[in-house]
Amino acid sequence: MRIIAADRFELKREVEYGTPEQNQAVREIVEAVRTEGDAALLRYTERHDGVRLQAASLRVTEAEITAAYDKVDAAFLTAIREAAVNIRVFHEKQKRYSWMDLQPDGTLLGQMLRPLKRVGVYVPGGKAAYPSSVLMNVIPAQVAGVPEIVMVTPPATGGKEGIDPYILVAAAEAGVKEMYRVGGAQAVAALAYGTASIPPVDKICGPGNIYVALAKRTVFGAVDIDSIAGPSEIVVLADETADVGYVAADLLSQAEHDEMASAILITPSASFADGVKAEVERQLALLPREPIARKSIDDYGAIIIVGSLQEGVGVINRLAPEHLEIMTADPMEWLGQIENAGAIFLGAYSSEPVGDYFAGPNHIIPTNGTARFSSPVNVDDFLKKSSLIRYSKEALLANGDKIITLARHEGLEAHARAIEIRLERERGGN
Known part of the structure; x- marks a missing residue:
């Protein structure tokens, strides 16, 4: 893990999404599913997942969900249920409501909130399965009032056994009634455009590999998406009062996600930096996912030495x-x-996995520097807003000439005349 001065550090981030070959492959898959429907969906599932399915077997059955409960341990079930409660309580506090403002002249202005009708949640397989991500996508949508939530996940998230039972149980505990065994770019296309077996959705949420990310970017506009997520x-x-072991463990908690994850320590203490570097090496050797974490630490990890904590905040x-x-x-001093x-x-006991799994705030968070302008997944992501305008005669008479002035300034004569005709009639003109 490299130690570097703040003025020499630049975070290596991937600014381009996918190679030309990956982008072309995704475009072909999306277009094929859009035009061919289930036939293309099944063809690409067999090609990329090695699983041959029939259209009738795409949807996960109640019997499979029941059987999944027999395969998960009791401790997991207890933990996932308590986590779901915490997540729901947190997101309930984010709820907003429609409002109307009746003004003295009789004008009514307001905003009407309505939930999206149908949302698709993508749950990845691959290097790891993430039941916690099911909760983080589904529960805010439920709190927002989305009536139809559908989940897709690759057909072999659990290896040859099929879908990981922990994903199925997490989805069932979250209240998902509609689940399909399909993944990759073809699943994203099916959610966006619909097939005979999978009705289309209004929004697609959830993480995935580069092909999923590119597919979400491709279908955006036909549907909404949550984000194009980058590596964790x-x-x-930290200052010298922090625990070296805690800091090293938390850095590795993200490094083990994938080879492109970044883990960075910022500290004004050179001796503390040396201690963390040594502890990272010690803990790395003990990790089951050591090859992944080591490549992340070597390629994207860093310890930045700053002159002060104030300088660190600037970084x-x-x-x-x-x-x-x-x-x-004193963590609150810097918040x-x-x-x-x-x-x-904040603080020694607020390790990042507390947020990943249990505390309640959403763990689907902006990456790649996009926290400059975006937020974690929240209830608002599943709401749409309509403006309400009921203008009174008195308000139009008082403000109509100003509206006409602005319309004609922009060269939109029909706009101006739509107001003018009303003013003439109400003022007793022709």
Whole structure:
């Protein structure tokens, strides 16, 4: 893990999404599913997942869900249920409501909120299955009032046994009634455009590999998407009062996600930096996913030496990290100065996995510096807003000439005349 001065550090981020070959492959898959429907969906599932399905077998059955409960351990079931409660309670506090403002002249202005009708949740397989991500996508949508939530996941998330039973149980516990065994770009296309077996949705959420990310970008506009997620990131701001073992463990908690994840420590203490570097090496050797974590640490990990914690805060605001941990003598001292971070963890006991799994805030957080302008997944992501305008005669008579002036300034005569005809009639003109 490299140690570097703040003025020489630049975070290596992937600014382009996918190779030309990957982009072309995704475009072909999306177009094929859009035009051919189930036939293309099944063809690409066999080609990329090695599973031959029939259209009638795409949907997960109640019997499979029941059987999944027999395959998960009781401790997991207890934990996932308690986590779901915490997540729901947190997101209930985000709810907003329609409002109307009746003004003295009789004009009524307002905003009407309505949930999206149908949302698709993508749950990845591959290097790891993430039941927790099911909760983080589904529960905010439920709190928003979305009536139809559908889940797709690759048909072999659990290997040769089929779909990982922990994913099925998590979805069932979250209240998902409609699940399909399909993944990759073909699943995203099916959700966006619909097939005979899978009705289309209004929005697609959830992480996935590069092909899923590119497919989401391709279908955006036909449907909404949550984001184009990049590799996971963690930044830890720590002084010499922090525990070396805690800091190293938290850095590795993100490094083990994938080879492109970034784990960065910012500290004013050179001796503390040396201690963390040594501890990272010690803990790395003990990890089951050591090859993945080591490549992440070697390629994207860093310890940044700053002149002061104040300088460190400036570095953080430039990086706009997905996860930020503040492990200093007084973490609250610095909170008000953090401008850009997806999720902020304060103190020695607020390890990043607390947020990933159990505390309640959403763990689907902006990556790649996008915390500068975006937020974690929340209830608002599943609501649409309509403006309400009921203008009174008195208001139109008072303001109509100004509206006409603005319309004619923009060269839109029909706009002006739509107001003018009303003014003439109400003022007793022709």
